[in-house]
Amino acid sequence: MNSVLSEQIAEILNPILDAEGYELVEINLSQMGNGIVQLVAERLDTKNITIDDCVKITKLAAVRLDIEDIIKHAYNLEVTSPGIDRKLKKFSHFMHYKGFDANIELRSPVDGRTKIKCQLGGVSGDETIKFRMIENGEPKKEEVIVDFSNIRRAKLILTDKLINASQNNQI
Numbered sequence: 001m002n003s004v005l006s007e008q009i010a011e012i013l014n015p016i017l018d019a020e021g022y023e024l025v026e027i028n029l030s031q032m033g034n035g036i037v038q039l040v041a042e043r044l045d046t047k048n049i050t051i052d053d054c055v056k057i058t059k060l061a062a063v064r065l066d067i068e069d070i071i072k073h074a075y076n077l078e079v080t081s082p083g084i085d086r087k088l089k090k091f092s093h094f095m096h097y098k099g100f101d102a103n104i105e106l107r108s109p110v111d112g113r114t115k116i117k118c119q120l121g122g123v124s125g126d127e128t129i130k131f132r133m134i135e136n137g138e139p140k141k142e143e144v145i146v147d148f149s150n151i152r153r154a155k156l157i158l159t160d161k162l163i164n165a166s167q168n169n170q171i
Helices: 004-019 052-069 090-098 160-167
Strands: 022-030 036-043 074-078 102-112 113-124 130-133 144-149 150-154
Touching: 004 022, 004 036, 004 052, 022 052, 052 074, 052 130, 090 113, 102 130
Parallel strands: 036 074
Antiparallel strands: 022 036, 102 113, 102 150, 113 130, 130 144
């Protein structure tokens, strides 16, 4: 039910947000209390999302969701950024965050492991992700290549390098 509703919300909001320069990264639905519809969004120009951006997205989304009336119960609408130590959900995220550290959970093991701490090495055009496993705080020399479809979850690791890049609008 939630995944169907999330897909419907995405179908409605993606064209509107895209036209305004935003990307809907994730939709989280909660049934607690009145229910919460949380939209996780970012700017297409890769600049840091601001409070003003969140307000604009909230207004756009609220109007459209009220018009479409697909949510049949009372709810609170929240808009947030993915955060600095964000989840990596799309193939393009792995290229964008090349050189940064991440925790990746795989569906099928690589070198006997499904949970990997690594440094992202970019992508190949054929839907593969490249990375170097991190051991003892340093990335190994050999590069590992996995299919994007083998990635169950991935999330950036908060490091000084990531913080500095974010503060300088380099990511």
